[in-house]
Amino acid sequence: MAGDSLTGSRIRERRLMLGLRQADLARDAGISASYLNLIEHNRRRIGGKLLVTLAQVLNVEPSLLTEGVEATLVASLREAAAEARTPMVELDRVDEFAGRFPGWAEVLAQTHGRIGALERTVRSLSDRLTHDPHLAASLHEVLSTAAAIRSTAGILAEPGELEAEWRDRFHKNLDQDAQRLADSSRALVRFLDESDQAGERRGIPQEEVEAFFTAREFHFPEIEKGSVEPRDVVKAAPELESTAARKLAEAGLQIYQEDAERMPLVALRAAIETHGLAPGKLAQALDVEIYRLLRRLAMVPQDVLGHPVGLVICDASGSILMRKPVAGFPLPRFGTSCPLWPLFTALSQPGGPIRRRIHQKGRAARDSECFAISWQAEQPGFDRDPVMRSVMLILPSEHPDQPPHADSRPVGASCRICVRRGCPARREPSILRDSSGARLMQM
Structure with missing residues (x-):
């Protein structure tokens, strides 16, 4: 139901709030009670002089009767309904609910947000207790x-x-x-x-580097233009407090610089306009390695891609070296990620590109298109073993309320906070509970 068709519902709620009878409001507005009844049940559209007259009688601005609640509140209600995954939710009437009961709608939206914040706290504390x-x-x-x-x-x-x-x-x-x-x-x-202070603690070098990249949205225009060297950017970064963090950040920016030189933003934008967000075709068009392209796609502004993306890079041990979080795909801060991610599958298939649709289990479950590949970061020799890396680009679905695709493979964030039952790859019991309230203790 369109937002402008709910004016009648708002008139009725305002009348009841003031304790007016329908006949009294109709008389003061100069219309019949039966016509007002049709208006209040959204069976007659209203505007012009009559709307102004009703607004004056109800002592409100006409815009409050026509505009209703903010779009953000309606969006929060839709998100809450999508994550609840209750099949009987009347999504087509969410505007009407918010218009008729704005107080309850606000309570529901705030509760949904508070639950989300608490679940994020659980994930953070779980990671910290296990790996900090x-x-x-x-x-x-x-x-x-x-x-x-x-x-x-x-x-x-x-x-x-x-x-x-x-x-x-x-x-x-x-x-x-x-x-x-x-x-x-x-x-x-x-x-x-x-x-517990307001600012997030960053005592670990990798956390400092992550905060550094996040603060700049993983994009460095000055390096793209070639006007500044990575070491100069690192020296001016307040997020990098330790020597180890500065070294890690400089190494990451040097890789960023190499990728930007191989794939300038103008050329990358033109290739995307021609081939779309298809990593295989883009790598071929730009004549670069797939792993390098996946890294590069995660480091350009979102308006270039037209789609938010996430990135994870790990070494041969499975330890996370770099992470770019994205909505819809929770990433543990410290290792112990789900072993079913394509990121780790790629390690067993060196050089073989993997494209896979996966469905991340949990409260904010949704499908994601993932592209992964592993490569040799250092060539092996007779006297040394190869140094392997693996990268995964994540494209979450823009429609979280849709059910999993038939080809989607279920995965989790990490075993400790995964709600999936009967998973053969589970390493440890989950601290969460399933829908029946029973702890997920299976191994």
């Missing part, structure tokens, strides 16, 4: 110190007298361990407090 080296080291220090104190205390608590020399030694060890436990506990608390 700083947190793991702090917890290990606390636990090992507590174990040492428990062992020493157990010896001192045993019956019988200890020699004075040994007793003093144990007491000294106990004091030192207790001091170490206090220091490590304070450091752990300070670490957790700092991570």
Whole structure:
């Protein structure tokens, strides 16, 4: 139902809010009660002088009766309905619902947003608890110190007298361990407090580099023009605090520079206009390697592609080296990604391009078109093994409310937060629950 056809519903809601009877409003507006009844049930369109008269009687601006709720609220309701995947939801009446019950619509939209934020927090905390080296080291220090104190205390608590020399030694060890436990506990608390501040904590070099690329939307016009060298861009970046992060960022920008020189933005834009977003044809037209093209496509402005894209690069161990998140395809911050991603399949097929439609399971499930390929980052020799890399370009579907395509293969983000049941590739139980409320504990 079009938004301008809901004027009658808004007139009715405003009348009821003011406690007016239909006959009274009709009389004051100079029309019959039966005609007003047709208007309020959206069976007669209204405009011009009559709309102005009704607005004056209801003490509102005419625009509030014709424009209704904002499009963002309706979009949020549609998104909530799509992610709920309830087949009986009347999507064709969402405008009417928002127009007649704007308060409840706002509550529903805010609740949907809050649930999404909580789920993102769960993913972040899950990744952090599992893989954050700083947190793991702090917890290990606390636990090992507590174990040492428990062992020493157990010896001192045993019956019988200890020699004075040994007793003093144990007491000294106990004091030192207790001091170490206090220091490590304070450091752990300070670490957790700092991570809860408004700004996102970036204590790991890879996180600093990711924040650096994200702040510039993965595009560096100054490098494209050749007016600035990567090292100069890195020196001026406030996100790069550590020496390791600056080295990683400079290495990444050098690759960016090489790809930009091989595929200038003007030539890439012309090729896309001719062949569309087809990596195979584009690589052939530009005479470049497919892996290089996939990297390049993720580093150009969205208006060039006409479609948001994501990117993941890993090494032969499966560790994520670079990630460009995209809506509709959650990417774990630290490794342990779903082993069914084409990114990892490509490692077992060196040099073989893979195009696959996959369906990421979860609350925001949707189809994605993925292009992946692995390549030798360094040529092997008789005295050294090849250094492999794998890259995957992600094109999420623009229609998240659509069911999975018949050819889509189900995958997850990572086992720890994956809701898929009976997956043969599962490495660990999920911390989430299925729709029946049972924990997903199968292996």
